[in-house]
Amino acid sequence: MNYFQPKPSTNFNVTVDIPGSKSITNRALILSALSGKNVTLRNILLSDDTKYMIEALKALNNDIELDLQNKTLKIKGNKNPKFENLEIYIGNAGTAMRFLSSYLATGTGSAVLYGNARMNVRPIKDLVDSLTQLGVKVEYLNEVGFPPIRITANGVSAKTVEIDCSKSSQYISSILMASPNFKSPIEIKTIGRVVSKPYINMTLKMMKDFGIQFLEKDNSIYIQPQEYSPSEYLIEGDMSSASYFLAMALISNSTVRLNNFFKNSIQGDSQFLNVLTKIGLKILSFNETNITVQGVENYNGIELSMNDIPDVAQTLAAVALFAETPTKVWDVENMRIKETDRISALKNEILKLNGNFEEFQDGFLITPKPFTEYEGEFLETYDDHRMAMSLTLIGLRVPNIKILDPNCVSKTFPNFFEEFNKIYLGE
Incomplete structure (x- = not known):
């Protein structure tokens, strides 16, 4: 059986490299x-x-x-x-x-x-x-x-x-x-x-x-026939991929530096940084192509429409499990036609953990428990890279989490687990 097992870890300091978008x-x-x-x-x-x-x-x-x-x-x-x-x-x-x-x-x-x-x-x-x-x-x-x-x-x-x-x-x-x-x-x-x-x-x-x-x-939008005139183009780091490491810092109360994180990003998922800072994530430094963030001991949940940023809703679900108050997300019905039905998939896996998850047609509500009440389990990834990466974050706090078929991350972030494992190199 092919799986990745993250080990619980908190209060670490790590530098990770974000892939291109x-x-x-x-x-x-x-x-x-x-x-x-x-x-x-x-x-x-x-x-x-x-x-x-x-x-x-x-x-x-x-x-x-x-x-x-x-x-x-x-x-x-x-x-x-x-x-x-x-x-x-x-x-x-x-x-x-x-x-x-x-x-x-x-x-x-x-x-x-x-x-x-x-x-x-x-x-x-x-x-x-x-x-x-x-x-x-x-x-x-x-x-x-x-x-x-x-x-x-x-x-x-x-x-x-x-x-x-x-x-x-x-x-x-x-x-x-x-x-x-x-x-x-x-x-x-x-x-x-x-x-x-x-x-x-x-x-x-x-x-x-x-x-x-x-x-x-x-x-x-009105467009005339015309010529494209490029010669060279620099591709930003992927803000959806960065979301997992921003969330990592918050969940584990740790300090994380993200390289290849563009300050003036054209990607909508850069808004996820604002979502996390609203609930407690601290920005220690922010330069043109890197950012350093720090988590906190306790943080509250949040209620919001994620219509503009549905690809990071799963990341927020992992964050929500360890908050002090509930998290409610809506306006993300198109999550159901992605690599899998992501709302139903989240419900299946969070319930396995003994978590609370209420499913709506266009979103979900997560009411957190003390993390000691969650139970380690084999978690399905549904051949969905974002399921694999977001569920891995739960293993930072909950023992015996096993992520099945982890190679599906190759869809967008082939070396995700190498970057994730950097947190254990100092042990």
């Missing part, structure tokens, strides 16, 4: 491909999700050269790609599935995008509906509304499109990034309540960094 790496790869130019990407993340994207772009005749030691990637983009009867496997990489769909739409030919069993039950209908509005032919090869899909493209000439963003912000990010390569000016209009809006802002900021101009007005 998955969200930024995959956006930078697509933007570079769309540019048709030579681009150097620095501080890239090499994880399962980004490797699937890289292999897909190679299959679409983008020239890619990797320098693993220096975490650098050089790419010569293939603008408006041509392809025929291509099949592209992307595992459970949601960004790859969604971003590649619109990249293919700017090209000519026919290609199938497919993933693993979990990917094939993650909805994609809202994006497909928008691509169909754009004149792209998209066929469902199994169940309507879900991958695998076949895309038959001959470029995009449409002048307007509506996108339902109530399930995922990646749908509009996908079309936004491809839109400068459309044949006509386009109005991209959002309908429905937008979830994870900071990710859309990240996309627009990166497009601007890559030389694109656009106009935002009301619920629409």
Whole structure:
């Protein structure tokens, strides 16, 4: 049986290195491909999700050269790609599935995008509906509304499109990034309540960094056909990955320095630092690319909407178990269509520990107990990297926690457990 067993530990002092951002790496790869130019990407993340994207772009005749030691990637983009009867496997990489769909739409030919069993039950209908509005032919090869899909493209000439963003912000990010390569000016209009809006802002900021101009007005974004003009791009440290080590400091009343933590981050999950400081985390120093934080002996829970930052809700759940008062989270229904149904999965595992967990359709309530009442257990990870990393934090206070199938962290943070184990090196 494959598992990782964290040992309880408190009051330590450790320095950890945060990997490059998955969200930024995959956006930078697509933007570079769309540019048709030579681009150097620095501080890239090499994880399962980004490797699937890289292999897909190679299959679409983008020239890619990797320098693993220096975490650098050089790419010569293939603008408006041509392809025929291509099949592209992307595992459970949601960004790859969604971003590649619109990249293919700017090209000519026919290609199938497919993933693993979990990917094939993650909805994609809202994006497909928008691509169909754009004149792209998209066929469902199994169940309507879900991958695998076949895309038959001959470029995009449409002048307007509506996108339902109530399930995922990646749908509009996908079309936004491809839109400068459309044949006509386009109005991209959002309908429905937008979830994870900071990710859309990240996309627009990166497009601007890559030389694109656009106009935002009301619920629409207007983009003219134009050229991407990048040459080099530095990828920030991943704020979702950083969340586990910020939480580590608070849970264990320890001092943690995080390298590759960008002070002026464009990532929405950087807001998680503010959430933790509200309940007690102390910032000892904060420079351009690193931060040092310190936990406290006791802290209270919190009640908040995490609509903008759903990917760190599991991290907050681990923090909530050791608070003095309850923690309530809402506005995160899209957690249910991630790598697993994350709300139900959290409930299953926290109840195993003898914890209190009340499930809502769009969130949860955790009422903490004295940590001595929690019981060590084998905890399932559901092939979900964020389940594995957040549940590991519980082992800082509760003995005999065993994290099953820990290798799923390779999706975004392959060396997570190496960084986590640094806390034991001084023992």
